[in-house]
Amino acid sequence: MTAMQSRLRPALGLAAIVVVLISLPYWLSPVYLTAATATLVLGLFAMSLNLLLGGGGMPSAGHALFFGLGAYGAGLFAVHVSSNALLMIAAAIGIALAGALVTGWIVARSSAAYLLMITIAFGELFAAGVIQWRSLTGGKDGLPGVPAASVLPDSTPLIDVAPVYWFVLAAFAVGAAGLVAVTRSPFGRALRGMRDNELRMRALGYETTLYRWAAICIAAAFAGMAGALSVVSLQFAAPSDMQFLHSAVALIAVIVGGTGRWWGPVLGAAVITYAGVMLPSSLGAYQNLVVGLIFIAVVYAMPGGIAGLWERIVTKARRG
Amino acid sequence: MMLVTGAIETYAVSAVNGLASGMLYYTMAAGVSLLFGMMNVLNLAQGVLYVIGSYLAVTLVSDGGSWTSWLVAALAVVAVGAAAGGGLAGMMRPVADGAFLNQALLTLGVAYCASALIPVVFGEGVYSVAPPSGLDGTVSLFGENYPVYRLALIGVGLLLALSVTLIVERTPVGALVRATVADREMLRALGVDVRKVSAAVFVIAGSLAMFGGLLGAPILGAAQGLDWQVLILALAVVVVGGLGSVKGALVGALLIGEINTLGTTAAPQYSAFILFGVMVLVLIVRPAGLFGDAEAVRTA
Numbered sequence A: 001m002t003a004m005q006s007r008l009r010p011a012l013g014l015a016a017i018v019v020v021l022i023s024l025p026y027w028l029s030p031v032y033l034t035a036a037t038a039t040l041v042l043g044l045f046a047m048s049l050n051l052l053l054g055g056g057g058m059p060s061a062g063h064a065l066f067f068g069l070g071a072y073g074a075g076l077f078a079v080h081v082s083s084n085a086l087l088m089i090a091a092a093i094g095i096a097l098a099g100a101l102v103t104g105w106i107v108a109r110s111s112a113a114y115l116l117m118i119t120i121a122f123g124e125l126f127a128a129g130v131i132q133w134r135s136l137t138g139g140k141d142g143l144p145g146v147p148a149a150s151v152l153p154d155s156t157p158l159i160d161v162a163p164v165y166w167f168v169l170a171a172f173a174v175g176a177a178g179l180v181a182v183t184r185s186p187f188g189r190a191l192r193g194m195r196d197n198e199l200r201m202r203a204l205g206y207e208t209t210l211y212r213w214a215a216i217c218i219a220a221a222f223a224g225m226a227g228a229l230s231v232v233s234l235q236f237a238a239p240s241d242m243q244f245l246h247s248a249v250a251l252i253a254v255i256v257g258g259t260g261r262w263w264g265p266v267l268g269a270a271v272i273t274y275a276g277v278m279l280p281s282s283l284g285a286y287q288n289l290v291v292g293l294i295f296i297a298v299v300y301a302m303p304g305g306i307a308g309l310w311e312r313i314v315t316k317a318r319r320g
Numbered sequence B: 001m002m003l004v005t006g007a008i009e010t011y012a013v014s015a016v017n018g019l020a021s022g023m024l025y026y027t028m029a030a031g032v033s034l035l036f037g038m039m040n041v042l043n044l045a046q047g048v049l050y051v052i053g054s055y056l057a058v059t060l061v062s063d064g065g066s067w068t069s070w071l072v073a074a075l076a077v078v079a080v081g082a083a084a085g086g087g088l089a090g091m092m093r094p095v096a097d098g099a100f101l102n103q104a105l106l107t108l109g110v111a112y113c114a115s116a117l118i119p120v121v122f123g124e125g126v127y128s129v130a131p132p133s134g135l136d137g138t139v140s141l142f143g144e145n146y147p148v149y150r151l152a153l154i155g156v157g158l159l160l161a162l163s164v165t166l167i168v169e170r171t172p173v174g175a176l177v178r179a180t181v182a183d184r185e186m187l188r189a190l191g192v193d194v195r196k197v198s199a200a201v202f203v204i205a206g207s208l209a210m211f212g213g214l215l216g217a218p219i220l221g222a223a224q225g226l227d228w229q230v231l232i233l234a235l236a237v238v239v240v241g242g243l244g245s246v247k248g249a250l251v252g253a254l255l256i257g258e259i260n261t262l263g264t265t266a267a268p269q270y271s272a273f274i275l276f277g278v279m280v281l282v283l284i285v286r287p288a289g290l291f292g293d294a295e296a297v298r299t300a
Helices: A003-027 A030-055 A064-080 A085-107 A112-132 A161-184 A186-196 A198-203 A208-234 A244-257 A264-278 A281-301 A305-319 B008-039 B046-060 B067-092 B100-122 B148-170 B172-182 B184-189 B194-220 B226-241 B246-266 B271-285 B294-299
Strands: B138-141 B144-147
Touching: A003 A030, A003 A161, A030 A064, A030 A161, A030 A186, A030 A208, A030 A244, A030 A264, A064 A085, A064 A112, A064 A208, A064 A244, A085 A112, A085 A208, A085 B271, A112 A244, A112 B100, A112 B226, A112 B271, A161 A186, A161 A208, A186 A198, A186 A208, A198 A208, A244 A264, A244 A281, A244 A305, A244 B100, A244 B226, A264 A281, A264 A305, A281 B100, B008 B046, B008 B138, B008 B144, B008 B148, B008 B172, B008 B194, B008 B226, B008 B246, B046 B067, B046 B100, B046 B194, B046 B226, B067 B100, B067 B194, B100 B226, B138 B148, B144 B148, B148 B172, B148 B194, B148 B246, B172 B184, B172 B194, B184 B194, B194 B226, B226 B246, B226 B271, B246 B271
Parallel strands: none
Antiparallel strands: B138 B144
């Protein structure tokens, strides 16, 4: 295989996937298309979590805090200021960043299990605050009356399943590209260095706490963006967006998909979302049970998730 | 604010309520704290164990709350809790030692499954449980009628905390537990089967959490979603109190219980933010929690 070919093949593969993704509304039923939109939202959210988990070795279990801040930021912005989708996303990123600057400053000083617990606690306490602050947020019933978003001042609002999907897909592409760029930048490499050997990085003069704080802020911005996309597609934000179970779902998506590749968490998100849609409705009560079982199975049988499995298959095939 | 209008008595009653809820948090937090301190295992299934204890109370305690039914329920939750704890310890075995994230995720997966099965096994409603007969009345406390059961709960909780503390700090078994917290490798080198010690703590933690669910059932009832609520409060307790310390778990539980109830009385709109603020304050001043080992925050 020449160097040219080895570079061309992934590019061609990616192009094919993009074409398929764009054409989805033409051959997928509305239920499955809505699930595709949900997959992209959860996928971007899980990817942002993977910047912390896979990139920085920070097992946040409260990442939904930033998703929720973004969702409420975008929703409140749409209710009170403007329902322009791009401005909603900007508002979401702004408020998620603000939340990350405050909480991240403390979270960055801890690690491992301690970090996991602190992040859970922060996410839950914010969610409780949102539930209590009824006059602004609508309390536990969620934020009411979010108008349908529009992309341009005079364009038709995003209501139908297909336009919503296309908008979310485009935004997802931008967000995913941004996250991949961060991961591959010198910053992303320094972060991985800290994950593998923090002492050495500190000895090399890296302000590790500062780097981790920055990573939390960046991940929060993209999680907030995912939250905004969720509001654009559902016209709704609820305290559960911010709560531990939502963080756990993202964590599961990352673990099922695998931390090693950027597309791992997206694949994990697809598995979780479609497992829910395709399960017969008679098994509705068991949906969480299935998710839990997938989770346990991955911990035991598939360390590295789907991406890890893929890696092993590819290595084996190359060896012949 | 509302502080002006609230009479001192109201706050006194809230403070007693805070003690009662603190005791409930303690039953979960003590197990979380010890398991983590000993084995670096973060057991996220404690919340679901608590709530199963509550549901067992719903099933076993009779309508009038007869003492026999309470005794049967108590024996049942302790036995089931011990079995569940043992099961969790067994499930942990194949997972590599020190792979703390995989271990935490495993307990999370178990909690997820158990939580999904609860409405199937116990039904979907919100249930309440009668306190033991004789404890279902009220006494006059600070000029208000106060449920006797809560006072009894505080007593039982303090007794539990006292015995756990005494066992951990004054008995040979407790010495083994503390030694595991301090230096697992050294203990292993001395020929102690650390896994047996940790399995024992898993068993005790399981019984304790389920017993907590039984004790809490007449107050908090049993409902879906309660498992995650109590888990989060238990984690807040452990973060504030410090990991690996039973004393920290008790102090943290009482502190979180008090802040939660007093905050709700003083400013119901903002009680969550008050709790959040106190947690942040503690973490800024003492990153390892009030009784925690500062090293643990970084190297755990």
